[in-house]
Amino acid sequence: MTETEILEKLEELREVRAPAGLRANTLLATGLADAYFPLETPLGRLYVAHNPRGLSAVLHARSPQDFERAFQAELGRLAVPQDPPPKLEATLREWLRGDHRHKLRFDLRGLGEFQQAVLFKALEIPYGQIRPYSWIAREIGRPKAVRAVGTALAHNPIPLFIPCHRVVRTDGHLGNYSLIGPEAKRTVLEAEGVAVDDLVRLADSGIRYFGSDTTHIFCFPTCRYNKTLTPRHKVQFTSEAAARAAGYRPCKICKPSCAESYADGDPRVTAS
Amino acid sequence: MSEVELEMALRADVKAAFPMLVETYQDALYRFGLRLTGNSHDAEEVAQDAFVRAFRWLLANSPPGEGQLKAWLYQVTLNVFRNRVRKPKLPTAALDAAELVRGDDGLEPATAAAAAETRAELAQVLSRLPLRYREAVVLRHVEDLTYPEMAAVLARPEGTVKSDVHRGLGLLRAALAETREEVLV
Numbered sequence: 001m002t003e004t005e006i007l008e009k010l011e012e013l014r015e016v017r018a019p020a021g022l023r024a025n026t027l028l029a030t031g032l033a034d035a036y037f038p039l040e041t042p043l044g045r046l047y048v049a050h051n052p053r054g055l056s057a058v059l060h061a062r063s064p065q066d067f068e069r070a071f072q073a074e075l076g077r078l079a080v081p082q083d084p085p086p087k088l089e090a091t092l093r094e095w096l097r098g099d100h101r102h103k104l105r106f107d108l109r110g111l112g113e114f115q116q117a118v119l120f121k122a123l124e125i126p127y128g129q130i131r132p133y134s135w136i137a138r139e140i141g142r143p144k145a146v147r148a149v150g151t152a153l154a155h156n157p158i159p160l161f162i163p164c165h166r167v168v169r170t171d172g173h174l175g176n177y178s179l180i181g182p183e184a185k186r187t188v189l190e191a192e193g194v195a196v197d198d199l200v201r202l203a204d205s206g207i208r209y210f211g212s213d214t215t216h217i218f219c220f221p222t223c224r225y226n227k228t229l230t231p232r233h234k235v236q237f238t239s240e241a242a243a244r245a246a247g248y249r250p251c252k253i254c255k256p257s258c259a260e261s262y263a264d265g266d267p268r269v270t271a272s
Numbered sequence: 273m274s275e276v277e278l279e280m281a282l283r284a285d286v287k288a289a290f291p292m293l294v295e296t297y298q299d300a301l302y303r304f305g306l307r308l309t310g311n312s313h314d315a316e317e318v319a320q321d322a323f324v325r326a327f328r329w330l331l332a333n334s335p336p337g338e339g340q341l342k343a344w345l346y347q348v349t350l351n352v353f354r355n356r357v358r359k360p361k362l363p364t365a366a367l368d369a370a371e372l373v374r375g376d377d378g379l380e381p382a383t384a385a386a387a388a389e390t391r392a393e394l395a396q397v398l399s400r401l402p403l404r405y406r407e408a409v410v411l412r413h414v415e416d417l418t419y420p421e422m423a424a425v426l427a428r429p430e431g432t433v434k435s436d437v438h439r440g441l442g443l444l445r446a447a448l449a450e451t452r453e454e455v456l457v
Binding site: 001007008009010011012013014016017018019021022023025027029030032033078085181 | 282287290291294295298299300301304305307312319320323324371375387391392394395409413414415416439444445448449
């Protein structure tokens with residue numbers, strides 16, 4: 001080969017393109033992008049994003065491109081498609097079945113302290129049970145911030161796995177749901193075995209709590225303690241005051257007591 | 273996006289601009305890595321490491337001076353490559369299958385195959401040149417950098433760089449002649 005030929009051939013060596021994975025892996029390694037994958041759920045196909053800190057977003061989107069746009073708009077980072085890590089995917093499926101033996105981690109950077117407190121409290125609500133907004137407000141020590149609790153849950157970046165769907169209106173009606181819409185909330189709850197229609201009927205008739213006339217303890221209707229009650233011993237209450245007046249104390253598992261009754265000097269507390 | 277635009281964007285917001293930097297230079301840095309290492313696996317790692325290092329540096333420091341971004345990225349890539357070579361040997365570059373199968377448009381299949389073979393052979397011989405000459409030849413004749421740019425990347429005087437390129441081409445020709453003979457024997 002002459003030198004000219006060699007130079008020509010060297011120029012041909014320029015015809016190279018970077019492999020598709022290079023950009024994605026670089027963005028993941030620099031933390032500028034989160035990885036994401038589609039996941040089939042009771043609500044159909046959702047997209048799940050994650051990074052080394054944990055899950056960062058769960059969104060409904062019509063296409064991967066739509067998801068990437070929405071993710072970037074909400075979190076300010078890029079999202080690149082990657083195969084799901086098998087362990088993570090398995091744990092997500094377990095959680096959807098109510099099996100929480102493996103931990104999930106959540107990346108809630110960028111959220112305020114209040115919203116984080118609300119979301120972590122929602123995580124404590126067991127699979128297949130529901131609690132009112134006011135319950136969260138009281139449990140995190142902000143009994144008057146019921147509306148703010150609703151807002152914080154409405155902006156839950158990781159719905160389904162941080163179960164904001166298990167938080168409902170204080171009057172027992174389902175209330176809004178950030179993911180897709182209110183009907184989706186019913187779908188998820190029913191998938192968890194919650195008898196939504198019965199609960200709504202109960203709420204309409206003003207029933208808020210069940211109690212046991214043998215233990216004199218009252219609970220939220222979905223508390224697992226209620227499942228052990230036989231109808232003969234089941235009593236219904238329309239308010240906490242009524243339950244307390246009848247000599248019942250709040251359950252220690254579902255903690256149904258409302259904010260004011262915990263306040264010092266509350267007449268109902270001192271009276272009982 | 274042009275080098276100048278990128279430099280401006282990086283000065284404004286490194287995190288926002290960096291994905292564009294990756295888009296703009298991924299082909300170049302990957303190719304540079306490929307021609308230095310001779311195989312696509314190492315090339316991808318070299319390019320990715322270079323980008324990650326560049327990102328960390330940019331987060332902590334202001335971007336390189338005006339018009340120097342490209343040369344600086346080559347420099348970072350070269351450093352990553354040199355560090356790998358210095359460490360326990362890079363696995364010997366396996367001939368990339370991709371190189372052999374890719375035909376040239378508009379050529380008869382037989383001719384295209386022969387051209388691809390020559391190209392693969394050249395890539396192979398190139399990746400075995402002594403480092404100093406390999407770097408010089410690749411930067412000049414594959415990456416098409418100017419001598420002043422090369423002097424900045426390699427941190428050597430232009431005259432030295434020129435003579436390295438010249439010497440490298442001579443070595444390349446000799447090595448090619450040798451492999452040809454081996455095939456004939």
